[in-house]
Amino acid sequence: MAKLTALGAAREVGRSSFLLDVGEKFLLDRGIKLGHDETEYPLPVKTNLDAVIISHAHLDHSGNLPELFKKSNPFVYMTQPTLDLSNILWQDSLKIAKIEGIPVMFSPVEIKVAEKFTFTIPFRKKINLSESTSLELFDAGHILGSSMIKIQSEEKNVIYSGDFKIEETRLFKGADKRIGKADVLIIESTYGDRNHRERKDLEKEFAEEVQNTLHNDGFAMVPAFAVGRSQEIIDILYENKVEAEIFFDGMGQRVAKTTLEYPELLKNPKSLGKALHSVTWVKKGKRHPALKKPCIIVTSAGMLEGGPIMWYLKKLYKDKNSKIFLTGYQVEGTNGRTLMEKGKMDLDGEIVKIKNQVQQFDFSAHASQDELIQLAKLTEPELVVCVHGDEKVIKVFQKKLKQEGFNSAAPKLGEEIKLD
Ligand SMILES: [Zn+2]
Ligand SMILES: [Zn+2]
Incomplete structure (x- = not known):
């Protein structure tokens, strides 16, 4: 049986x-x-x-x-x-x-x-x-x-x-x-x-909100899952012609390289390739240039549990003009979920109030x-x-x-x- x-x-x-x-x-x-x-x-x-x-x-x-x-x-x-x-x-x-x-x-x-x-x-x-x-x-x-x-x-x-x-x-x-x-x-x-919202609308709104953040002199921090989501986010920003430098940091870089090795499995490998080559790939230990002026930072981890995003947050969490764009499902008990529900999170072992704006986009x-x-x-x-x-x-x-x-x-x- x-x-x-x-x-x-x-x-x-x-x-x-x-x-x-x-x-x-x-x-x-x-x-x-x-x-x-x-x-x-x-x-x-x-x-x-x-x-x-x-x-x-x-x-x-x-x-x-x-x-x-x-x-x-x-x-x-x-x-x-x-x-x-x-x-x-x-x-x-x-x-x-x-x-x-x-x-x-x-x-x-x-x-x-x-x-x-x-x-x-x-x-x-x-x-x-x-x-x-x-x-x-x-x-x-x-x-x-x-x-x-x-x-x-x-x-x-x-x-x-x-x-x-x-x-x-x-x-x-x-x-x-x-x-x-x-x-x-x-x-x-x-x-x-x-059910999810219409994908195209969601992508457009996301790109607009990112652009607004930059116009308001803020940094757009986009924590995204290293596998899939971070590459997708870059493609969306590229396709919607968002005007700002995009810094791409973390393990998503290696995943991006692997992804481009399988064009036959992708919907539009050429456009993804162009998008990924249009952004600045942050080299190990060289994050400071990203903080010179408002820009877009796409990096892991998607639920704010570790990864380079923690480094950027430590520098920027008090800035009211900057904004955190959550881009995926936030599992119960993670920093991302706590931030959504309480506006706080654990930064280096200390629970701090995050002054940045926070918005979730459900790019499921x-x-x-x-x-x-x-x-x-x-x-x-x-x-x-x-x-x-x-x-x-x-x-x-x-x-x-x-x-x-x-x-x-x-x-x-x-x-x-x-x-x-
Ligand atoms: Zn999965
Ligand atoms: Zn799963």
Whole structure:
């Protein structure tokens, strides 16, 4: 009997990891949850795995993969760009841990072994995991290399959406709708309770607000996720012809280089290339020139948890003319969320009041409620398993699923559910 155990991302966003048992045992994702004070890990895997499949490189899906290799050597499957980006993020995790003196769950040795046991596969190339089970990855339209995972076995056909977006964004064409049907759909629920604003309007308003900040003699600080968002933001500013120097700092630079290596996966690689080459790439330790006169600073971390943005904030947080543009989902308990809700944040161990203006722009790379339902309709499952969403959001989403005629479940952390 087919079963699914939620080892993480159960009624929460973060540390995605699911044990799928369809006669053989597969682990879907192995992420971490970066909180303000601590990192949370998924529950341990207490069984032998036939394979591990990673949907995409974001740390909440890939961040703890190397740790598995302390105890065993499972085969891992993912796309090549997912491996490239995960590698950048794993190395960065080790670097940050060293600087901040926090424990890490793995060493460079485990990263090497993880790479050795990873097979990269392109989208829409079905491979056999065993005599009776196949795996196929479909473009999820979320970040570079992100995939929706389809596992077909004698017992059940299962689709795991990972994080996905059906509508096109600035960088990507949107999820591949040729994914076909499944008995079970395990689906992200990040925005299960709402729909997003029209993308074009949002981009225009963002560019205008950035320009206004500069006219008012302020700095426009744009903390953005290193993977995907920071490159997208630069593309938006370029396309909307915002007049000011743009400083691009942090790990997003390496991700940008990797992104341009995969033009076939991008919607408009030429325009992105032009945009990325039009900005000033800040060299290590050379941040001061950015502070000479009002400009735009695009840098990580997107939720204000570390990264170069902290350096800029320390210099600028008292300036009323400057503005912080939050550009993505802010996880509960992070600095970004606290700033939105209370106007304060932790700067170098001290809670300070931020005098800058703050505005959030929801440039989501996640499916809105409409897109979530659209995927359910495309795949026609008997059961929808809702994961990767806050508890309250999942409640609303399950209600909507019911209205649309779908059975759904939302496992708790550690809970095993039957897929029949
Ligand atoms: Zn993601
Ligand atoms: Zn995620």
